[in-house]
Amino acid sequence: MPRPIYLDYNGTTPHDPEVIEAMRPFLETEFGNPSSSHWYGIAPKRAVEKARSQVAGFLNCSPGEIVFTSGGTESNNYAIKGIARSIAAKGEDKGNHIITSVIEHPAVLEVCHYLEKYGFKTTYLPVDSEGVINISDLKNALSPETILISIMHANNETGAIQPISEIAEIAKKHNIITHTDAAQSLGKIPADVKELGVDLLSVAGHKIYAPKGIGALYIRDSIIPEKFCQGAGQEMGKRAGTENVLEIVGLGKACEIASRDLEEKMNVMKSLRDRLHDGLIRKDCKIRLNGHPVKRLPNTLSLSFKGLEANRILEEMGLEVAASAGAACHADTVEISHVLEAMEVPVEWAKGTIRFSVGRMTTVDEIDKAIEVVAGAVKRL
Numbered sequence: 001m002p003r004p005i006y007l008d009y010n011g012t013t014p015h016d017p018e019v020i021e022a023m024r025p026f027l028e029t030e031f032g033n034p035s036s037s038h039w040y041g042i043a044p045k046r047a048v049e050k051a052r053s054q055v056a057g058f059l060n061c062s063p064g065e066i067v068f069t070s071g072g073t074e075s076n077n078y079a080i081k082g083i084a085r086s087i088a089a090k091g092e093d094k095g096n097h098i099i100t101s102v103i104e105h106p107a108v109l110e111v112c113h114y115l116e117k118y119g120f121k122t123t124y125l126p127v128d129s130e131g132v133i134n135i136s137d138l139k140n141a142l143s144p145e146t147i148l149i150s151i152m153h154a155n156n157e158t159g160a161i162q163p164i165s166e167i168a169e170i171a172k173k174h175n176i177i178t179h180t181d182a183a184q185s186l187g188k189i190p191a192d193v194k195e196l197g198v199d200l201l202s203v204a205g206h207k208i209y210a211p212k213g214i215g216a217l218y219i220r221d222s223i224i225p226e227k228f229c230q231g232a233g234q235e236m237g238k239r240a241g242t243e244n245v246l247e248i249v250g251l252g253k254a255c256e257i258a259s260r261d262l263e264e265k266m267n268v269m270k271s272l273r274d275r276l277h278d279g280l281i282r283k284d285c286k287i288r289l290n291g292h293p294v295k296r297l298p299n300t301l302s303l304s305f306k307g308l309e310a311n312r313i314l315e316e317m318g319l320e321v322a323a324s325a326g327a328a329c330h331a332d333t334v335e336i337s338h339v340l341e342a343m344e345v346p347v348e349w350a351k352g353t354i355r356f357s358v359g360r361m362t363t364v365d366e367i368d369k370a371i372e373v374v375a376g377a378v379k380r381l
Helices: 017-023 039-059 072-088 106-116 135-141 164-173 245-259 262-282 310-317 338-342 364-380
Strands: 066-069 097-101 121-125 146-150 177-181 200-204 215-219 287-290 300-305 327-329 334-336 353-357
Touching: 017 245, 039 066, 039 200, 039 245, 066 072, 072 106, 072 146, 072 177, 072 200, 072 215, 097 106, 106 121, 121 135, 135 164, 164 177, 262 287, 262 300, 262 364, 310 353, 310 364
Parallel strands: 097 121, 097 146, 146 177, 177 200
Antiparallel strands: 066 215, 200 215, 287 300, 300 353, 327 334
16 A cells, blocks of 8 residues: 655654665664774764764854754753753742743643742743734743743744744843744754854754654753753763764754755745645635744644544545644544644634644645545545
């Protein structure tokens, strides 16, 4: 049987062939420990530092500001817990207030809930009907106790892009540290840390055609979060544990590839995304677009089908199209995503939400076939 058309690139991405080739020597021959002082450690050590430079070049920072992690979740944990604990260690007068948003990934929301058990306070900013936070809400939430603002660069469900540079500018005026989870935005829109103005930025490798289980955290050189874990002195003493050389190499290569012709890739993804959207409109499907109509990722399309259930739509598409549901429908309940709830999407629309996300491997022919499959499934239901 042919494999389904893959339209879930926000969920994960396939390995780029160049990434696989870059990793191959570290699967086959270069097995040494980069911390070793003998011959076998030389190539792995150089490979790790090359990858660090590749990630730094992608984000426009210095290599010394990049720490490799196990992925986006660890990077978010390191950033938020690290800042909270380092400030707490300096004394209670430094503050204990964190600002985030209601639409963050669980890797941010759950960290904030965890810190609340230890006396930290969190403000969860609302979003408008297009899934974007309001700067006035942020300003109103600020207090002398605020130590950290953590807002995602772009939402994983709707693709809505948040005003990170404006947030960072406000934070800087109040001597507040800013962090952004950029797992979904990297490789889709520019993420220059100097232009964004953030102090910390999280990277997830498997969202940019690198392997799963590898990520990075940008830490501005003037920021010193508490260590994520204790041990030996790897990663400039910031993250203990023998380096995952194989996947670090893959992440570095993926960042190098993502840097190439980013604007052209953005235009291609947007064209494919809009072709899918327009095609479903022409098929007379009753759909609602979730997220900002313009300020969203060029590859992301969150659509609600009125009166239908997301799981049933996916089942009806069978093995022809792979996408993600925005609501889990059970026998007597409907679990709508926290993002759609925050946007106050009416339940008759929200329960029938599907997220389609295209990627670098998506073709026009696949989009055209997907239009027929999705429209056919919706009309049968």
